[in-house]
Amino acid sequence: MGAFDLDTEKFAFHENFLLHCSQRFLSFNINTKFPYASAWRVRKYEEKGYTIGKMEYFKILMACQKSPINSWEDLKEQVGGVYGESMELPTDEDFSFQGAIKVISNMRPIGPTGGYATAEEAIASTSSREILYYHNPDNMGLNYFVKIYEDSDEWIPMPVKPLNGKQVGIEAIFPEPIFYKKVNILNEKLVSIHYPHFKYTVGEEISSGSPYIYCYNSLGLAKNYFSGYTKNTAVIKLLAKPEDIVYDGQQPRLKKALVVEIIDD
Numbered sequence: 001m002g003a004f005d006l007d008t009e010k011f012a013f014h015e016n017f018l019l020h021c022s023q024r025f026l027s028f029n030i031n032t033k034f035p036y037a038s039a040w041r042v043r044k045y046e047e048k049g050y051t052i053g054k055m056e057y058f059k060i061l062m063a064c065q066k067s068p069i070n071s072w073e074d075l076k077e078q079v080g081g082v083y084g085e086s087m088e089l090p091t092d093e094d095f096s097f098q099g100a101i102k103v104i105s106n107m108r109p110i111g112p113t114g115g116y117a118t119a120e121e122a123i124a125s126t127s128s129r130e131i132l133y134y135h136n137p138d139n140m141g142l143n144y145f146v147k148i149y150e151d152s153d154e155w156i157p158m159p160v161k162p163l164n165g166k167q168v169g170i171e172a173i174f175p176e177p178i179f180y181k182k183v184n185i186l187n188e189k190l191v192s193i194h195y196p197h198f199k200y201t202v203g204e205e206i207s208s209g210s211p212y213i214y215c216y217n218s219l220g221l222a223k224n225y226f227s228g229y230t231k232n233t234a235v236i237k238l239l240a241k242p243e244d245i246v247y248d249g250q251q252p253r254l255k256k257a258l259v260v261e262i263i264d265d
Contacts, residue, residue: 001013001014001017001029024048024049024050024051025051025052025053026042026045026050026051026056027056028052028056028059028060028063030059032063033067034067035060035063035064035066035067036064036078036079038060038063039060039064040079069100071095072089072090072095075095075100076089079104088103120146120148120156121158121159121160123148124146124148124158124160124161124162124163124165125160125163126163128163128164130165130166131146131147131148131164131165131166132146132147132165132166132167132168132172133161133165133166133167133168134167134172134173134247135161136246136247136248144157144158144159144160144161144162145157145247145249146158146165147172155173170242170245170247171242173247174217174242174247174252177240177241177242177245178217178237178239178260179216179217179237179239179240179252179254179257180215180216180217180218180219180221180222180235180236180237180238181200181213181215181222181235181238182222182223182225182226182234182235183235183236184196184232184233185232190202190234190236190259190262193226193233195210200236201259202236202259202260202262203258203259204258205256205257205258205259206256206257206258206259207256208254208255208256211255212254212255213238213253213256214252214253215238215251215254216251216252217252219263222235234262234263235262235263236259236260236261236262237259237260237263238254238257238259238260239258239260240254240256240257240258243255244257
């Protein structure tokens with residue numbers, strides 16, 4: 001068990017959290033309120049290379065005994081919310097074990113084995129037309145950025161590769177590889193807000209050892225970054241080569257870039 005506290009901006013971990021993550025080992029919390037969902041989730045983690053011991057799985061079965069399903073409400077609470085499954089309850093009938101089994105047998109999971117989470121995912125998975133997509137196998141999150149609508153410049157992140165997709169490079173997402181970054185002005189020099197020793201000089205190529213330069217492809221977003229910061233700041237324009245751009249659907253990162261000019265101070 002691990003969580004990030006948004007109030008304190010700190011992580012809270014069970015004492016064995018990092019150990020078990022490094023071992024890809026599943027240890028069951030017997031006090032969970034939703035043991036049936038835990039049994040369901042084991043498959044998801046096993047598909048990612050995790051393992052669970054026989055006794056750990058037996059603990060899940062024992063926990064299910066502590067939370068018996070005796071009504072349609074119990075069934076919906078324990079199973080109905082697992083990963084968006086669609087559950088149709090025969091509320092006009094009395095609850096029965098056989099009735100519950102029938103409901104579960106007719107559930108249609110959302111995703112590749114059933115329906116689709118969004119209209120865009122359905123189009124990507126079924127369309128016969130050629131759909132452009134960008135794929136970076138090193139991304140930790142959604143790996144595919146898909147251009148579903150030909151009259152739009154939007155690239156939509158999704159977990160599936162288009163059925164008839166055509167892979168393109170990062171330059172398709174950033175045809176003009178111009179980026180913006182807010183920096184601090186210290187002793188008439190442009191330096192990183194977080195790392196004052198890191199300098200930016202107009203006309204020079206800079207390379208980060210962090211290992212990336214975090215930036216924005218929107219001038220407005222760059223201006224709003226650290227909006228409450230009271231020291232002297234400026235927004236600089238950066239030009240990057242396609243091979244130096246890393247993108248996972250959130251903030252662009254650059255391995256290196258040319259400092260073009262100061263946009264705003």
